[in-house]
Amino acid sequence: MNRSEIKIERIITYRRILLKLYNDGEKNIFSYQLANKCQVSSAQVRRDLMDIGYSGSPANGYEVQCLIKSIAEFIDPDKKQGIALVGLGNLGRAIIDYFNGQSLKLEIVALFDKNPNKINRVIAGCHSYHINDLKEIIIKNNIKTAVISVPSTDAQQVADVLVDGGIKGILNYAPIILNVPDSIYVQNRDMITTLEKVSYFANYNNK
Template sequence: MKQVSEKVVSRLIIYRKYLKELLADGQKSIFSHKISAYTGASAAQVRRDLMNVGYNGTPVKGYNIKDLMTSISEFLEKENTIEVAIVGFGNLGKSIVDYCNGRNSRLSISAAFDTDPNKINRVIHGCHCYANTEMETIIKENKVEVAILAVPREDAQKVADKLVACGIKGILNYSPTRLQVPANIYVENRDMLMALEKVAYFANNVHGGKNK
């Protein structure tokens, strides 16, 4: 399959979210310039991005929303469900499970890991919580490929090393530290404070408005 850039993947994910909302509103088709207005990408960019997923609209009707969503999903996700584990099952971990599970049928957070004996071997928010010591077994048995890191800063690197050793290929890192990982591991950092700092800056400085 064609290799595309991070920016294209990020935009495809945004397009799909928008299409889902439109479909829920009962809309059937859409033109690239409408998708453009929602996402901030130019209409030409939208058309180029969508060519990557092998789906083309028609000049008269635009894109069929349902078909386009299917094409984007086939491009982004494999046929089998991608198994995800979360490490650190505190408030953040629980809210991520609540937020994500059930919203994408091909992604499932099916295992959580924590060191707290009150959580271990319990199903919390629909997710089985295991001891950190069971990580290798569970990740291998369940073919987990992606991990979400929601542990305190001081534990993050140690846990990341363990996850990589277990064969994890991608990490969504909510711990406020930069991880050292091999070059073939994909890490996406989500520092919540940095997001807040950005909003605080623009709330206090004149700008043209932005809502993507």
Template structure:
């Protein structure tokens, strides 16, 4: 028995859902794979395979039911229950992320934010109560938080990651520009902005083949 979901599929499902929600409001009832593909800027085959992964079936000649598919993706991603997130680091990036999530990603709740700067702790910033980092071992398990976002300077990222994992966190979205050494059972997604920009800058220079 083997059932593994590719991480990229999960990310695309998130996108499909957002696109479907827009069509749902417009009253569209059915969409073909090539229509979804066009909106998501991927191939139709990719869409069909992604939907196969979650076991949702459309109908030939009618396509996918927007309503049922949206529901199916939602249940697969597990978002009937709003998911709790911890944010560590309330610098410029941390604040921007907090603001973004409050206004644009209502499916996630920033249950707790942490910072080691006493001028920031004890206050509500961008809609989030900011606690001192010493409170991590108390709050994370109590709230049952399993997912954390790291928006820290590189110096403290590894230490905070260790603290979070010890407190029970099982997935980290890391914006600090340093590699993190974590146990294998913790899912890690690095979003090193410098490396991303280096990549884009590199391929901006090189000519690339058109389509």
């Protein structure tokens, strides 16, 4: 079974849309309807849902609730997963506010900064620690996923400690390519690259 990044991302998107539909009281949906909402082809939706092992019916399409459950079985970890966030600037705070409470199985549970004014506080229900305690705390809490929202000058150093502490996945907002072992999954999301790309296509597609 294919678990490419791009497919996983689509499936996560399907779920978010399905949850919205479920809350609106929708019971069933056809592949082309879900496809429209996600801006992919209906064949793509059918193929993806086939891969996760859920079957609809030609008459009624897919049952929203069952499909959500199948996606959860395919995607979600068995138990709740804690996430560490390093860097409590505007970006770090934004991420906590956006994220916590939005995902059933995932939660940011520990915050880190090097600024003494930002440690030993509670932000959005979450405790902040000095970055010197990073390794100890992620080990103690068995944290496998981390967000880096520190300036790029500090990012590699933070990554080294995270890897040392057993982290397996990193969401990196600093505009550098982190040097980590191949076994660590890294998703780079720096805003400079992204905005340059958007600007490029904004101009290029229209000349």
